[in-house]
Amino acid sequence: MRTGTEPFRIRPIEPRDDAAIAGVIRTVMPEFGATGEGFAINDPEVDWMCRAYRAPRAAYFVVERDGAVAGGGGVAPLLGGDAATCELRKMYFLPELRGLGAGHALMEQCLEAARGFGFRRCYLETLAGMDAARRLYERSGFQRLDAPLGSTGHGGCNAWYARGL
Template sequence: MALPGNTSIRPIHLDDDAAMAAIIRTVMPEFGATGCGFAISDPEVDWMSRAYAEPRHAYFVVERDGRVIGGAGVAPLAGDDGDTCELRKMYFLPEARGSGAGAAMMAACLEAARSFGFRQCYLETLTGMDAAMRLYERSGFRRIDGPMGATGHGGCNTFYLLDLASP
């Protein structure tokens, strides 16, 4: 998918960590996601490049005119058998929303998940993140009744799963 202007998606670098931490800490409160049980309190937020350098992990940033404006990644779902990954920490500043960056980011994450051999992709979100939920559903995710794995995101209340064998 072509992105507008000087916008691109690329793997996260060490010098992107502060920008992504600031984005996550800016976006989460916008949707009422503060305190324990949300990414905002996750210590990995401050060192994303290192956290996603592990095997079967990938994190990408959206960059426009040399400035990081969002990101998302995949990693093995904690507490699972290894066949399922989790779409993690997908957050965009308002200026990135509605530009096609979400769909392009989703494609990059799902391509990485498939290349790592995952069979399913799971995600957690919360009521009120309506645009994100529409993106998930357009991408083939289906709602499931409850949480999977051991993510530690006790504040989330909406859960999705995607069969990665389907394009």
């Protein structure tokens, strides 16, 4: 249970957050070599996240620190997947937000939203070099997969995980 004393605040994305979260994504992804074709940085929805996550069975949350958007993450149906599987999508944090428990708190928020939408499994794609993120996923019950699921279009990702909800 959150106490309200955390040095961050999680809330649903609003239209005013689109530029800020696009900036977070475009700042963090190159830090891990995720540039060019096959990465989420090139998804058109990065510039209009609020609208993209108003779709049925989708939600995106931003994480604020000192009143500024410093991270975010969401869930949506897995493209090309079965109706019971969602994807944890575009979960990124600026360095000043890391190590404060925001990843765990946001993960719980996203998984709770996924359960509320009736999903029974959550899938995600990441990079082998995103070690802290991968540790968070594994601590959150995600298991490594040998191959990708669905049709996300993120061919640059080389690590895949899933967990039951």
